[in-house]
Amino acid sequence: MANVTLTKKIKMIGIMTILLVMNTIIVYIGNGTSSVLPFLFFIPITFAARGFGAKGGLLVGIISGLLLGPFMPLDVLEQQVQPTFNWILRSIFFSIYGFAIGTFILRLKQQAEYDGLMGIPNRNHFYDYLTTELQKQKIQASKFYIILVNIDDFKNINDSIGHVSGDLLLISIKTRIKNCLKKNDLLARWSGDEFSIIVYRNNLEELTSVCNCIVRTLQHPHDINGQNFFIKASIGVSSSSHEHKSNEVLVKEAETAMRFVKGLGKNGYKFYTEEIKRNCLEEKVLEASLHKALETGQLELYYQPKVECKDAKIYGVEALVRWRRPAEGIIAPGVFIPIAEKTGLIIPIGNWVLKTACQQVKKWNLTGFANLCVSVNVSALQIKADDFVSTVASIIKEADIDPGFIELEITESSIMENSIDNIMKLNELKRIGVRISLDDFGKGYSSLNYLKMLPIDTLKVDKSFIQNIEFDPKEKVITEAIIKMSKALGLTVLAEGIENENQYLLLKKLNCDAMQGFYFSRPLPIEEMDKRLQLTKCS
Structure with missing residues (x-):
């Protein structure tokens, strides 16, 4: 930076010298020849103001007035040395012009190159x-x-x-x-x-x-x-x-x-780094492939049963999206869902999931499973969309099913932005009969205030409380408190991530309403889910 400043100073001295020489030449060439020549002094003054701002314009203006005063009188018809008055008057006039035009040009530069609010470069x-x-x-x-x-x-x-x-x-x-x-x-x-x-x-x-x-x-x-x-x-x-x-x-x-x-x-x-570059390129490729997957039917739904605690009978399922990529097989949701959320693709994907789930509910109704409730995860971007309520209502109406067979799973974080508007939307859906479930409770903020405000039917206890509930007394106490509080609020309590019989028996003892996890079933493709339901029906 010091070298740059020194270079600018040298350039400034050089240009100022050239401007002074120009002034001198104009004075001696123009002496006694033309009444127009005084106006030529505006050229070097303006250039000085443009290059060096108000100070440069002022300096060259003063020098121009001093050089011009004795030789170019106000009455240019008189070719003789004028009184000191004319000399001073010209110096003042040119210096004012130089300072004014320099200030004006500087402000134009600042407007073009500096941020008006911050006062820093743009x-x-x-x-x-x-x-x-x-x-x-x-x-x-x-x-x-x-x-x-x-x-x-x-x-x-x-x-x-x-x-x-x-x-x-x-x-x-x-x-x-x-x-x-x-x-x-x-x-x-x-x-x-x-x-x-x-x-x-x-x-x-x-x-x-x-x-x-x-x-x-x-x-x-x-x-x-x-x-x-x-x-x-x-x-x-x-x-x-x-x-x-x-x-x-x-x-x-x-x-x-x-x-x-x-x-x-x-x-x-x-x-x-090059690694970040590769990751970004891979993400771009995956995004393009995800667009194609949505268009060519590569997405499919898996269903994980939800069971009642008292008898372990299936009362509903959660619809989970999977991507079956032709060359690679199933792509984990943790890989493509974040990209879908980042790019906005989660909205058309979410609508496809809801539409497919509603169509499946209709099929199950026709085959004797009339009381099966299907829960569908909803992202923050979907809820934020202005047409969220009308889209959900339209999809359910098109499938010709009872809205009570659809449960939308939301997370607390998905409604925190514009919470008032989002709660109003959920209330609208609640009025038409759609069920609402609060997912992952206990993970993140878990504000009790939201439990009071949200029009929810089901509270899903996050699996982080369930993993060690049989060994950690504190987790047991917290889980029991959540169950009692939820029941007092009139909510159905579902525990996620049940992996063994001990967890099941303990939660049953704590009076939990429903459960979901690998102990009962992993997420199943529709063919396997249908078989599972048929076995349940026969038993």
């Missing part, structure tokens, strides 16, 4: 600066790093507190990030909730220290109008090298690393 300035640094690198073999900071879930925060408070929060975030940087680092606003940084560090240890500082400092509460906000960020980092031929590639690598952090659950940082 994306355009960042790109220009990055291009210069890449060119320098080819000559000086210098190295720098790009850090891209994305504020997690900022849109939701901004919508909830309003844009004025949101702007104040962004300024607070900018200030804290800047405190983690050195003077020669460049901080810019990349987009609405993203910042881009160029940092100069000697090694990865120093770079890691910067990233840790940003993550930690943003997590401390931000006091905005008396309200505290806790901010998390996803950060991607890329390193410059001689292989980078364009600024777009370097920024894209940082963005890829940042998206990778998002996929891991947000709130952290990653350095761009």
Whole structure:
């Protein structure tokens, strides 16, 4: 940075010298020849203002007035040395013009290259600066790093507190990030909730220290109008090298690393590596294949029985989507569901699951299984969609089944965003007869307030409480408390993840209503599920 400043000063001195020479030439060539020549002085003054701002325009304006005053009078018909008054008047006029045009040009530059809210460079300035640094690198073999900071879930925060408070929060975030940087680092606003940084560090240890500082400092509460906000960020980092031929590639690598952090659950940082690149490419391929799977019928439903505790009889099933890829066989849901959620494909997939499950309910009704309830998992994106209620109602109506045979399984996290709107949607579905189940209770926040607000019929105790319930007295006590509380609220209690007889007997003793798990059955394809139901019917 010091070398860049010195180079700019040398260039400035050189250009100023040229402008002064131009002034002198104009004066002596134009002496006594034309009344238009004074206007030529606006050219070097304007160029000085454009290159060096208001100070440059002021300086060249004063010098122009001093040079012009004695030789170019206000009355240009008189070709003689004028009084001091004319000299001073021209100097003042040109200096005012130089300062004014310099200030005006500077403001135009700031509007074009600086963010109006933050007072820091914007994306355009960042790109220009990055291009210069890449060119320098080819000559000086210098190295720098790009850090891209994305504020997690900022849109939701901004919508909830309003844009004025949101702007104040962004300024607070900018200030804290800047405190983690050195003077020669460049901080810019990349987009609405993203910042881009160029940092100069000697090694990865120093770079890691910067990233840790940003993550930690943003997590401390931000006091905005008396309200505290806790901010998390996803950060991607890329390193410059001689292989980078364009600024777009370097920024894209940082963005890829940042998206990778998002996929891991947000709130952290990653350095761009070839492994991350491969993972992203594989994810893109998988996304394209998932589109095709939805179009060509590669998805299918498996069904896991839900049984009553008192007699272990099947009273319902949970529909679980599987992807049968032609060349690879069954793809685990843990592989493709996160990609579907990230890309929005979870909405058409979720609608397909619900439609297929409703059609299966109709078939079971026609074959003598009229009281079988099918539960279907619903994602946060589905609930968030404006047409969620109408879509569910339309699918159930099209299948011509009783809405009470469909149970939508939601998680607490899926309704936390825009919770009021989401609860209203669930109430609408409840009114038409659809059953609602709260899945994975005990995992995450598990707010008791939501139990009071949500129109749920069933509470599913998370399997994390069941795994060691026979050995851990605390888990037994917690599970028993959940069962008693749920029953007091009039809810059906279902325990997930039952794997052995001891767990079954213990939960039966605790007066649990229903169970689900590998002890009773793994998820089954429709052919095996039909056989299982027939055996139950015969017994």
